[in-house]
Amino acid sequence: MTDVYTRRQLLERAAAGGAVLTVPGFLAACGGSSSKSAASSHKLAKTLRFSNWTLYIDIDNKTKRHPSLDQFQKKTGVQIQYTEDINDNATYFGKIQGPLSRGQSIDRDIIVMTDNSRYPSLLIKKGWVEKLDKSAIPNIKNLQPALQHPNWDPNRDYSLPWQSGLTGIAYNDKLTDPVLTVPDLLENPKLKGKVTLLQGMGDTMPLIMAVNGDDPTKVTDASWDRAFKIVKKAVDSGQIRQFTGNDYSGPLAKGDLKAAFAWSGDVVQLQADNKHLHWNLPKEGGGIWTDNMLIPTGGNVYTASVYMNYYYDPKVAAEVEDYVNYICPVVGAKQVLLKKDPSIAKNTLIFPTKKMLDNAHNFDANALNNEKYITAWQNLITR
């Protein structure tokens, strides 16, 4: 609870202080003369249309406004039309793929999709997203080194991370001994029917592959088969109760589940109400995923890029991070928060240690788009 209080306090201060934040570097970007990107004119649009997931940005609880967005408007005169209409990668992709496939605009300049789903790489492959105007994003230098070269967008030509999250094991210490390894979760008879895995193949599989010592970032048929057999066995034996999205949180908090594959950010929130919940990266290794900002075709590349540059200013990133419980992709934000709100800066679920990051794996984007794997996985979870 104290955690929440300090955050609110800080937001109030930020709102009252008005232009506390200065954004150097930002205007310099506009002065940059190189304009390699032919598609983008260096003129800001009146509005920036930004679709994001729910509860994923700073908010002033009194005014219901987003201070970091207001700040951007003050600086640039660009009004941000911020819509929280993404709840699920597959559903959102289903919604936008129709117009995009017909070459129509979806009336958005920035959308946010997760790289442990197949959709960001699919959007690039289909040519449904625009290249970033990197001349307008000098702050790209602040991108966490670990996130700079994903195999689906090796040079970050099309995407920039918004937030990342870790996938690990959550357990309720009232109902079970600590569950620290994946084999324990999948085989311990005391947990039978009381554990869930995540629906997304890209969420669950990295953790399973790590058990086998296989590399989840380079999936082969052999490593896939080994991992798939483990999950199938646990499903067949009745150990696994369900495959969930983030709807594991209710049953976990209530005690219907003893342990679950879970996202770090969710558990940070649940812990505020339930001290019995714990979250760890499994000993063998956990998963890491990243939500990426993308510019759908028809979006205003320059304006979107200018916003991305703004977000990659450590001070702005810190302001957002102080509200959001996920992992900040911007180097330097931690230093800012160490002064403003040390409890957040020191929370390893928000600013993980290097050791944690080394032990967390992304899932191979090629595997995410492998029809054979997807079919097998979907048939397993919807039998």
Added chain:
Amino acid sequence: MGFLHRHRGLTPYLLLAPGLLYLGVFFAVPLGFLLYQSLESGNFDVGYSFTWAWGNYWHAIRGYSSQFARSFEYAGLATVLALLFSYPLAYWIAFRGGKWRNLFLLFIVAPFFVTYLIRTLAWETILADQGPVVRFLRDIGILGSGGRLLATSVAVVAGLTYNFLPFMALPLYVSLEQIDQRLIEAAQDLYASKWKAFLRVTVPLSLPGVVAGTLLTFIPAAGDFINAELLGSTNQHMIGNVIQSKFLELIDYPAAASMSFVLMATILLGVALYARAVGTEKLTG
């Protein structure tokens, strides 16, 4: 006025026009498109093309027959249960509700003021492993000490029954409420026992309501996927879940479309047989 006067025969068609137009634009055209899509082949990467791929249908039936069967089983069970619960309920409201009838009807409809998803999630709480229902069932020995209701077929059927109950109860109420009480009195005057009068008079007269109610319950229940998703485990998935995953996760539109058609055709066939068995006049009263 003059035009209509001269072409009086046109009036019914003109009155039908808005409805037909609506059906045409929002039902027939999308359905035609779905049919077209169900016969396409290819994949999302290279794009789909129309090839009269009837194999999609064969694949849908052969590959997912267990989920089809499960859908009809769960929907059938839910329909029967809803009928068993609703009949006494509707009967009581219609014949004994008195001036409170409308209030009781409101109670039946009340859950509809809450979103479908939230209503279903509420059952997660009701049937929770640590919840009162499970504890009671464990105490009386129906469930073993480790037994559970959530993530079982019981929970899915219970969820379906609950969610579609009003679709059963309301048509039943309407048909029961219309029964002329004097017919029952007449039966009793002719020495029918109360039970016999119920069986020979009330039940047959309420059949239109039963038929309408079972159809309104069974059809949407068979295509439902929310209850299986939230209240079932991996072994309770219905065909709706498969269609959803084909459509959204695999982006395999032809497979999803052909499965939808198989589902639709099976339901239509079932309804036709049902209507034949009970007599079509029961459908319209």
